Amino acid sequence: MLTKEKNDLITQTGPGTPMGEVFRRYWMPCLLAEELPEPDCAPVRVELLSELLVAFRDSEGKLGLIDEFCAHRCVSLWFGRNEESGLRCPYHGWKFDVNGKCVDVPSESPEFCKNIKLKSYPMVEKGGVLWAYMGPPDKKPAEPEYEFCTVPSARRFVSKRFQASxxxxxxxxxxxxxxxxxxxxxxxxxxxxxxxxxxxxxxxxxxxxxxxxxxxxxxxxxxxxxxxxxxxxxxxxxxxxxxxxxxxxxxxxxxxxxxxxxxxxxxxxxx
Ligand code: FES
Ligand SMILES: [Fe+2]
Incomplete structure (x- = not known):
């Protein structure tokens, strides 16, 4: 049996934890590709390594994985409208692109949103899976090339299930x-x-x-x-x-x- 201290060390993966830093050096399966089936589809809530995020596919098909909560009054962007290349908060209409950058604040001049940005992580589609990288940009490894990612979709099956452990x-x-x-x-x-x-x-x-x-x-x-x-x-x-x-x-x-x-x-x- 592990001691409680060792068990905590290896099972706690939130930001700033040693094991969390290890996971943040790898591309991790985050969603099935079919959960974001097409441009401008509904956004999906993602909790990964104890971080609350929202994933979406914009009008051009680009993938975004950003902080779940709006930079203004912290409304969940899961309620947002995915339209015209960004996710728009339903409360006051602030809009964020796939990189978390604020691109429109309806109540202010265009200048206003210049320095507003939400946390965002790169996400790629490979093998019917959307993969997220949550670590330092300069340490980002090559994109996943597991065998199932390299074969035609008819030759693989991917699934996802929740486990309460x-x-x-x-x-x-x-x-x-x-x-x-x-x-x-x-x-x-x-x-x-x-x-x-x-x-x-x-x-x-x-x-x-x-x-x-x-x-x-x-x-x-x-x-x-x-x-x-x-x-x-x-x-x-x-x-x-x-x-x-x-x-x-x-x-x-x-x-x-x-x-x-x-x-x-x-x-x-x-x-
Ligand atoms: S809370 Fe999102 S725009 Fe105000
Ligand atoms: Fe088994």
Missing amino acids: NWLQALEGGIDSSHVTFLHGDNVDSDPLFKGAGGNKYNINDLQPIFKVVDHDDGLLVGAHRNAEDDQYYWRITQFLLPSFTMVPPRGDYPVHGHFWIPINDDTCYA
Whole structure:
């Protein structure tokens, strides 16, 4: 078990926390692309790493991820009107572009909005996912190139679900080969991700997998072996990629799949 101090250190990801700084060096899945389906569609509230934001796609299709609250009287811009290349606050009509820059204040001269800007983060679309980068601009890494981002959309499936646990509790399940025997053991013959795969019998027959973990530049390789025929082992190797991506080894010819465990705040996450 981790001590409370260590647990807090690794699960708290708000601004200024050490682990929050780690997450802020990576592009993180933020929304499914289909949640912002077209230019000028309704904006979407986003909570990510304990920051309250709003995402929108402007009239030109450009993506914006900005502070949820208006720079004037803090009205939620989720209520805003997404129109003519910006999000307009419903209260007094201040308007913000995808970079958070105020571009119109109806009650004042054009000069007035010159120095008004909301916090904003870059967001890109790759692989049916909208990715956000929330770290220092000069440390921004290359855009995501996971394999599923590089194949035609007909050859991938992406989904998103809420999980009422912190990101680390969720991630643990992603690299935990051991629970497969116990939790999934009863339905390997019917589960579409297990059915008919050659290795299932080893999973079922050996309740005591042995783990070996190897470091690599991007994270860890987590190997678990079980007894197979004669003097052979059946290995399953799960990849953990920083900061919170796990890839489940496929069975037989089944597709590669994996999970990003993305902190909404310190208590909940999206998979
Ligand atoms: S609160 Fe947004 S324009 Fe006044
Ligand atoms: Fe599982």
